């Protein structure tokens with residue numbers, strides 16, 4: 001049998017060669033970081049509002065993540081997850097906010113000039129920490145408490161010092177995480 005390769009064989013070989021161009025539907029950076037914040041929020045035990053935060057440096061490296069929860073070793077089953085007029089039975093006395101946890105979880109890295117992706121616009125207490133560690137840009141999903149004085153105070157401080165705040169509109173509505181995909 002002849003070993004001669006015909007023009008038709010060449011075409012066949014070309015058609016069967018592996019595809020070398022990149023995927024088109026990969027996650028854009030901002031969706032990736034906001035999705036990381038949302039995934040982190042899934043760890044929260046708060047029955048009403050689960051908040052997640054992700055801090056990213058200028059080279060798009062995640063430097064820290066956090067979610068709202070009680071301090072280390074304060075039991076999720078013993079401390080209250082309710083709102084109450086009785087101060088000691090109100091969760092706000094005990095919860096560490098997602099942004100605060102992300103700032104605290106940073107392994108000692110300098111956060112100057114970083115971006116914070118958060119699922120909820122930060123309150124005034126978180127804003128103080130954000131400013132003090134030098135975070136320069138906040139991207140948030142929800143502003144559901146924006147009309148409350150705490151959140152207006154937050155905006156006032158962030159605006160005064162030039163921390164930019166952008167409500168993020170993801171490029172896709174959802175991301176499916178399928179543990180059986182691979």
Ligand SMILES: O=c1ccn([C@H]2C[C@H](O)[C@@H](COP(=O)(O)O)O2)c(=O)[nH]1
Pocket residue numbers: 046048049050051067068069083095096097098099120121122123124126
């Ligand atoms: O900047 C913020 C503001 C609030 N949180 C947390 C604190 C609470 O666990 C919930 C809010 O609970 P509601 O019942 O919706 O008032 O959100 C935060 O992590 N960061």
Ligand SMILES: [Zn+2]
Pocket residue numbers: 097098099122123124125126127
């Ligand atoms: Zn807060």
